[in-house]
Each structure stands twice: as C-alpha cells, then as structure tokens.
Amino acid sequence: MTRFLMGAAALAVLAALPQCALAQDAMATRGKAVSMVLLPKFLGILPFDQAHKGAEEAAKELQNPTPLQFLGPTPQNSVAGQIEIVTNATTQGVKAIMISNNSGDQIVPAAKAAQAKGIKVVTWDSPIPSSEGEDVFVAQVDFSEIGKVMADMTLDLAGPGGGKFAILSASPDAANQNAWIAAMKTALKDPKYAKLDLVDTVYGNDESEKSYTQAQALVDKYPDLKVIMSPTSVGIVAGAKALQDEKLCDKVKISGLGLPSEMLAYTKNGCAPEFALWSFIDLGYLAYYTTYLLAADALKAEEGAKFKAGRMGEYTITKDPTRAKGLRILMGPFTIYNKDNVEAAAK
Amino acid sequence: MNWLKRRVRPEQIRELSLLVLILAAIVFFGSFIDNYYSFRTFNRIASSVAIITVVAVGQTLVVLTRNIDLSVGSIVGFTAYFVGTLIASHNGINPILAVAIAIALGAALGVVNGVIVAWGKVPAVVVTLGTLAIYRGVLVDLSGAKTVTTDSLPQWLIDLPLVNVAPIGSLDIRALFMLALVIVVAFQIGTTYLSFARRFYAIGSNPEAAQLIGLPIKSVVFLAFVICGALSGLAGFMLLARFGNITVEAGRGLELSVVAAVVVGGVNVFGGSGTVTGAMLGAVMIGTLEQSLFRLGISEFWLDAVLGLLILLAVASDAVILQRLRQLWGGAELKLLAKETDSVSSEQSASPP
Numbered sequence: 001m002t003r004f005l006m007g008a009a010a011l012a013v014l015a016a017l018p019q020c021a022l023a024q025d026a027m028a029t030r031g032k033a034v035s036m037v038l039l040p041k042f043l044g045i046l047p048f049d050q051a052h053k054g055a056e057e058a059a060k061e062l063q064n065p066t067p068l069q070f071l072g073p074t075p076q077n078s079v080a081g082q083i084e085i086v087t088n089a090t091t092q093g094v095k096a097i098m099i100s101n102n103s104g105d106q107i108v109p110a111a112k113a114a115q116a117k118g119i120k121v122v123t124w125d126s127p128i129p130s131s132e133g134e135d136v137f138v139a140q141v142d143f144s145e146i147g148k149v150m151a152d153m154t155l156d157l158a159g160p161g162g163g164k165f166a167i168l169s170a171s172p173d174a175a176n177q178n179a180w181i182a183a184m185k186t187a188l189k190d191p192k193y194a195k196l197d198l199v200d201t202v203y204g205n206d207e208s209e210k211s212y213t214q215a216q217a218l219v220d221k222y223p224d225l226k227v228i229m230s231p232t233s234v235g236i237v238a239g240a241k242a243l244q245d246e247k248l249c250d251k252v253k254i255s256g257l258g259l260p261s262e263m264l265a266y267t268k269n270g271c272a273p274e275f276a277l278w279s280f281i282d283l284g285y286l287a288y289y290t291t292y293l294l295a296a297d298a299l300k301a302e303e304g305a306k307f308k309a310g311r312m313g314e315y316t317i318t319k320d321p322t323r324a325k326g327l328r329i330l331m332g333p334f335t336i337y338n339k340d341n342v343e344a345a346a347k
Numbered sequence: 348m349n350w351l352k353r354r355v356r357p358e359q360i361r362e363l364s365l366l367v368l369i370l371a372a373i374v375f376f377g378s379f380i381d382n383y384y385s386f387r388t389f390n391r392i393a394s395s396v397a398i399i400t401v402v403a404v405g406q407t408l409v410v411l412t413r414n415i416d417l418s419v420g421s422i423v424g425f426t427a428y429f430v431g432t433l434i435a436s437h438n439g440i441n442p443i444l445a446v447a448i449a450i451a452l453g454a455a456l457g458v459v460n461g462v463i464v465a466w467g468k469v470p471a472v473v474v475t476l477g478t479l480a481i482y483r484g485v486l487v488d489l490s491g492a493k494t495v496t497t498d499s500l501p502q503w504l505i506d507l508p509l510v511n512v513a514p515i516g517s518l519d520i521r522a523l524f525m526l527a528l529v530i531v532v533a534f535q536i537g538t539t540y541l542s543f544a545r546r547f548y549a550i551g552s553n554p555e556a557a558q559l560i561g562l563p564i565k566s567v568v569f570l571a572f573v574i575c576g577a578l579s580g581l582a583g584f585m586l587l588a589r590f591g592n593i594t595v596e597a598g599r600g601l602e603l604s605v606v607a608a609v610v611v612g613g614v615n616v617f618g619g620s621g622t623v624t625g626a627m628l629g630a631v632m633i634g635t636l637e638q639s640l641f642r643l644g645i646s647e648f649w650l651d652a653v654l655g656l657l658i659l660l661a662v663a664s665d666a667v668i669l670q671r672l673r674q675l676w677g678g679a680e681l682k683l684l685a686k687e688t689d690s691v692s693s694e695q696s697a698s699p700p
Contacts, residue, residue: 213638265497
C-alpha cells in the first residue's frame with residue numbers, strides 16, 4: 001500500500017513539473033505524414049491491445065495522416081514472425097518501427113537493416129538486450145525496480161519466515177522477462193530476502209493451458225512451495241486458476257504482473273492477494289510520441305534530449321542503467337494492486 | 348496357438364501391448380518422480396486425457412475413412428472461445444443449451460471440412476491444414492484480443508471440472524473424464540454393432556469395393572468430418588470448463604496430441620482398421636507422457652519431439668510388426684482352409700501374386 005501511495009505521489013510530482021523550455025514541443029511538429037508500425041510480441045492478449053489503443057490516441061493527437069499499422073505474429077511464431085515483420089516493413093519503406101521485442105538478439109540483423117534504410121527503431125515493453133539496431137527503449141518501469149517489487153511481494157506473501165518460491169515466466173526468449181528475473185535474482189541477494197528460496201523457473205509460453213499445467217506441476221514437484229511469482233499477465237491468471245482448482249490457495253499464493261480486470265476474482269478470494277502492473281495504454285501512447293518525434297526529426301536519440309509527450313508530460317532520454325549500452329526513456333510508475341484497489345482498477 | 352489366433356485379432360494384441368507400455372511408462376515415471384503414485388497424479392492425467400480422448404474419437408472415424416482432420420485444434424479453440432464469450436455475457440444460459448451450441452458450432456466447422464473433402468475432392472490433409480489456419484485466423488480477428496476470464500463465467504461451469512461423479516474410495520472420477528468414457532463406450536458399441544457405422548471401416552479398407560457395392564462414400568466421409576467437428580466442439584466446451592481462462596490461443600497444437608493418440612492407439616493411417624477404444628488407450632499414453640514429462644522438468648520442446656517420435660514408431664510398428672502378425676494369423680487360417688479343401692496352401696502363401 002505504501003508503495004502504491006509513493007507511486008501515486010511520484011505521478012503527481014511528474015504531472016506538476018513545470019514544462020521545460022528546452023523540451024521539444026511536439027505540437028509544433030504535428031500533422032506530418034509518418035508511416036509507423038506498432039509490433040507487439042504477438043497478437044491476441046489484452047496488454048498489447050491496450051498499448052495499441054494508447055498509440056492510436058497519440059496518433060490522433062499528433063494528427064498523423066498516415067494510419068498506424070498494428071502488426072504482430074502468433075505466439076507460436078513470435079520469434080520468426082517478428083523478424084519477418086521487421087524485414088517486410090523495411091522493404092515497404094516505413095518511417096518507424098515500434099517493437100516489443102520477443103526475439104532476444106536474434107532481431108538485431110533485421111533491426112540494423114531497418115536502421116540502415118533510415119528507419120527509426122524504437123523498442124517498448126521489451127528491449128533488444130544488446131541494444132544494437134535500436135534507437136531508444138521506452139521502458140515501462142525501471143527493470144531493477146521490478147526485481148525489487150517482485151522480491152517484496154514474494155516476501156509479503158511468504159511471510160516473515162520466508163520459504164520456497166518458483167517463477168512461472170512467459171517464453172525463454174522474452175528479453176523483458178529474462179531481465180526481470182535477473183533483476184529479481186540480484187534483488188534477492190539483499191539479506192532482507194535471505195529466507196526466500198527460489199527453487200525453479202518454468203515457462204508457460206504465454207499460453208493459458210501450458211501455464212496452468214506448469215503451475216500444477218510446480219505444486220506437485222514442491223509440496224512446500226509458498227509462492228509462485230509470474231511476471232506475465234497470461235501466466236498469473238492461469239496459475240491462479242490452477243491453485244484455485246487444486247484448493248491450494250491457503251497454502252500457495254500467486255503474484256506477479258497481471259491485469260486488474262483479469263485478476264479481480266483471484267485477488268478477492270485470496271489466491272492472488274497482491275500483484276503489480278503499469279498502464280499499457282500509457283506505454284503505447286509514450287512509445288508513439290517518442291517514435292513520431294524521432295521520425296519527424298524533432299527529437300534526436302541521444303543522452304539528455306528532452307521532449308514533451310502530450311498528456312503525460314516531459315521525458316528525458318538517459319543511458320539505460322540496466323543494460324551495458326543503450327538509451328532509455330523511463331515511464332513509470334508501478335501500481336501494486338490488492339483487494340482495496342483492484343475493483344476500481346478493473347472497471 | 349491356433350485357439351489364441353481365432354479368439355484374438357492382431358489389432359487386439361496391439362492394444363494389449365499398448366496397455367503394457369502404459370503401465371511400463373507409469374512405473375518408469377514413478378521411480379523418478381516423488382509422490383507420483385497419488386490420486387492427484389491420476390486426476391491430472393485423467394483431466395488431460397478426457398479432452399484428448401473426445402477429439403480422438405472423432406479423429407478415429409475420420410482416419411478410418413482414409414482421411415485426416417488437422418483442424419481439430421482450431422475447432423476446439425474456436426468453440427471454447429465463442430461459447431465462453433457467450434456464457435460470459437449471458438450467465439443465466441441453460442447448461443444443456445450451452446453444450447448444444449458448442450457441439451453445433453463444432454459440427455458447423457466440420458461441415459466445411461466435410462463438404463470440401465467429400466465433394467470438392469481435395470485431399471483432407473490440404474483442406475484441414477487450410478481450415479486449421481483459417482479458423483484460428485478468424486478467431487484472432489473476431490476476438491479483439493479479449494480474454495474469457497474465469498470470473499465472468501457462472502459458478503456451475505467453474506465447478507464442473509471438479510465434480511466427482513463416482514467416488515471410488517478416495518479416488519475421484521471427475522465429470523469430464525466420465526463424459527469421455529461414456530463417449531468412448533457409445534462409439535465403440537456403435538462402430539462394432541451398427542451396420543451403418545461399419546461403413547467407416549468398409550470405405551477405408553477398400554474404397555473401390557465399397558463403391559462397387561453401392562455405399563454412399565461421399566456422405567459417409569462427410570459424416571465422419573461432421574462428427575469429428577461436433578466432438579471437437581464438445582471438447583472445446585470441456586476446455587472452457589477446465590481452464591476457465593480462454594485466450595485466442597486455446598487448443599493450439601492439440602492436433603499433434605490427437606493424431607498421436609489415434610495413431611499410437613493402433614488406428615491405421617491408411618484407413619480401415621483400428622478402434623475407438625484403441626484411440627482412448629493412445630490418449631491415455633499421450634496424457635501420461637504429457638503430464639509426467641512436465642514433472643520431470645523436461646522442456647516442452649522435447650515433449651513435442653517425443654510425441655513426433657511416438658507417431659513415427661507407431662506407424663513403423665504398424666508397417667512391420669502388425670503386418671507380420673497378420674501374416675501369421677492369415678497363414679493359420681489358410682492352413683485351416685487347406686486341410687478342409689485339400690489344396691496346397693503353403694505354395695499359395697509363398698508364391699508372389
């Protein structure tokens with residue numbers, strides 16, 4: 001709860017910041033025809049649909065006469081499909097590609113080829129790990145902070161005595177998932193979490209059935225498991241259902257990153273007492289603003305560059321502290337959901 | 348030996364050996380996994396087997412007619428998603444009506460397959476590979492990326508997979524598993540004793556002969572696809588009940604498990620032989636492997652590879668072992684004939700046609 005309040009306070013401060021004179025005024029460059037592609041990890045789940053909504057909102061504000069292309073592969077074909085879409089977009093000569101990378105560094109050759117043709121490549125949600133072929137990454141929240149929040153929630157749910165917990169992730173190739181798991185492992189080194197024991201990491205591939213079966217397998221394999229941490233919206237809800245069906249919600253809790261509308265029932269019945277997320281609508285909105293300004297030459301992808309992103313206020317491009325190289329725009333903040341606020345957020 | 352040969356068909360030996368293999372697999376996994384011999388493991392496997400079995404029964408009918416339906420995974424996902432959406436917006440819907448809609452929707456998708464295969468004369472592999480992609484594509488497009496979530500479903504549906512219809516000691520026979528058993532028994536009896544249903548075998552075993560004796564080949568093939576679609580629709584409803592959260596990805600890849608179950612269960616891919624019970628045993632084998640490999644911590648990519656390997660082994664054993672068995676059986680019958688008619692049977696069977 002305190003974290004939620006702090007988050008809210010941070011948001012209030014952000015909104016109240018005086019608009020810096022140095023900041024690029026987005027409104028001055030609006031109305032330019034910039035053909036842009038929004039490429040999610042794959043099609044068919046709500047978070048990416050919300051990001052699309054946010055991007056469309058930004059497109060309308062910026063009066064871009066060229067409609068936004070929302071293209072994505074299927075989950076099964078995510079890695080190859082993303083590379084194919086980037087390559088096709090390059091051939092078609094679009095101006096900018098916004099990608100939530102699910103292909104690790106395998107996307108680099110395609111992204112570099114796009115950049116060589118003058119296309120702006122902006123990552124959002126999930127970056128290119130080596131940052132090669134990427135202009136800038138629009139980060140939802142600070143990745144090391146996600147690690148800490150995940151560790152905190154685990155400790156909360158396991159209780160002061162700690163205990164065993166496992167991670168139920170999406171796919172083994174998802175750059176953001178891997179970065180968060182790594183960040184969590186780093187956070188766990190803090191003596192505060194000494195009693196937490198990470199016993200396993202399994203992958204449900206962002207498929208409901210697979211995630212459900214994986215959660216069942218976890219509770220079978222570790223009879224004294226206390227918490228399942230699932231930093232993916234598909235995994236957390238499928239895992240919660242598995243725990244509920246096994247009537248294990250008293251013993252094992254699930255937490256992670258989930259959508260309030262999908263988690264409502266499980267938060268109320270105690271299977272998933274708390275979980276976290278940020279706004280995917282805002283993330284899509286900010287990614288679009290950033291990319292549009294870059295493609296319209298109103299913003300340079302370099303450290304220290306400032307710009308104003310419509311209703312969300314001012315942002316600065318900085319070095320990405322969570323990767324060796326690469327630039328980042330940090331959106332933030334986190335919201336922690338529990339039985340007090342989940343209902344309002346689910347609407 | 349001759350007594351045995353007259354009483355038991357080669358296919359039944361095949362099914363018996365599969366049963367032995369299943370037991371061997373269970374002992375194997377039991378020695379590697381802690382707490383494996385538990386009711387929980389049984390329920391896991393039974394719930395997973397139930398859905399595969401229902402689709403495999405439909406698939407068996409299609410395969411018997413020398414065809415294949417690869418679109419079952421998409422049909423299951425399609426019905427699970429749309430019936431889920433329907434129930435989510437009309438929570439008061441009559442459960443029987445909901446099941447009927449699922450079956451009808453699946454059957455309708457089966458009709459498309461059946462018409463193109465039977466009257467369009469396009470090979471079933473091509474048709475159903477196409478509809479596999481088309482049904483899924485339509486689903487992704489119409490869904491608008493919404494997910495059917497458990498909390499939008501009525502309580503009876505959420506409780507359904509946990510309903511225990513026949514408690515045997517502390518062993519649960521859950522409703523969905525029972526439903527699958529009922530379907531297997533019904534179809535086994537039907538395909539054994541109904542002359543109408545024997546047509547599936549006749550057409551697959553010898554299409555030319557079936558045509559000569561005037562069997563309506565096209566309608567029978569069409570019917571096989573419609574029944575397969577209808578059962579896939581029912582499986583879609585079962586998937587909805589079991590998982591509660593249905594994304595557009597529901598049922599993806601199920602065709603691999605189902606085809607593996609049917610082929611491992613001894614249904615001949617060239618049509619004409621195999622039983623619904625065999626397909627169920629195949630499904631039990633696949634379900635056991637799927638659930639147990641998970642617990643061994645083996646990656647799901649290996650699981651798919653193991654399923655592929657099983658399909659190859661099953662088809663190979665069909666070609667080699669079952670062929671030998673049939674020769675052995677056939678030889679015995681010929682010798683019997685030879686004794687009765689005094690003709691030279693050994694030369695007959697040895698000389699090439």
